[in-house]
C-alpha cells in the first residue's frame with residue numbers, strides 16, 4: 001500500500017481473530033437496524049470496503065441471495081475470504097480485490113443493496129467514490145452508506161492521521177496509548193468509566209475498542225461530509241433519503257460515522 005494510506009487490512013486481520021458468536025450477533029443487530037429488516041431473502045448485496053467481512057456474513061445470515069464483497073486492501077480481502085469460508089458454507093459469496101474506483105471497469109452489475117460502512121471517506125476522493133457506489137444500486141434498490149460527519153476538529157485529525165501513517169510502529173503505539181489515556185480522562189469528566197465503555201464496545205456492530213482506536217487514529221485518507229452535502233450529491237442520481245442516523249458530536253475523539261439509507265427511484269437508470 002502507498003505510504004500515505006493506513007493499513008486497514010492488517011488491523012482487520014488482527015480483529016478477525018476475535019470474531020465469535022456474540023460479535024456476529026451484534027453485527028446482525030447493527031445491520032438489521034440500519035436496513036430496517038433482517039430479511040434479505042432474494043436480494044443481492046454489494047459490500048464496498050468489506051474490511052473483516054463480518055457484515056457480509058450478517059447479510060448472508062439474513063438470507064441474501066448473493067453477496068459480493070470488495071476491498072482495495074489485500075489483507076482485508078484475504079481476511080474477509082477466510083472469515084466467510086470459515087463461517088458460511090454456501091457458494092453465494094465472493095470477495096474481490098477491487099477498488100471502488102475500478103468498479104466501472106468490472107462487470108459486477110447492479111445490486112438490490114449497496115452497503116458501504118465507514119469506507120468512502122477513506123478513498124482519497126469521497127464524492128467520486130459515493131457516485132460510483134450509488135451507480136451500482138438497482139432501480140428501487142437501497143444504498144446504505146455510513147460516512148464521517150463534519151466536526152470542528154476534522155482539519156486537526158486529518159493532520160494527525162497523516163502523521164500516523166508515516167510514523168514508526170513505536171510512535172504509532174505511543175499515539176494510541178495517549179489517545180486512550182486522554183479519552184479515559186474525558187470519560188471520567190463526564191462521570192463515565194472507560195472500562196465499562198470498552199466492555200460494552202462490542203454492541204457497536206460487533207466491533208472492538210482497541211482495533212477501532214487504531215482504525216480511527218490511522219484511518220487515512222480522511223474526509224467528512226454533512227447530510228445536506230450528501231443529499232445534494234445523490235438527489236440528481238435519483239435517490240430519496242429513507243432515513244438517517246446523524247449524531248451531533250464534539251469530534252474531539254472522533255468524527256463518528258453517520259448512517260444514511262437511500263432508495264433509488266424505480267424509474268431511474
Ligand SMILES: C[S@@+](CC[C@H](N)C(=O)[O-])C[C@H]1O[C@@H](n2cnc3c(N)ncnc32)[C@H](O)[C@@H]1O
Pocket residue numbers: 008009012048049050051052055070071072073076098099100101116117118119122123215219
Ligand atoms: C474502516 S474500514 C470499514 C470496514 C467495514 N466496512 C466495516 O464496517 O467494518 C474501511 C475499509 O475500506 C477499505 N477501502 C479503502 N479505500 C477503498 C477503496 N478505494 N475501494 C475499496 N475499499 C476501500 C479499506 O481497505 C478498509 O478495509
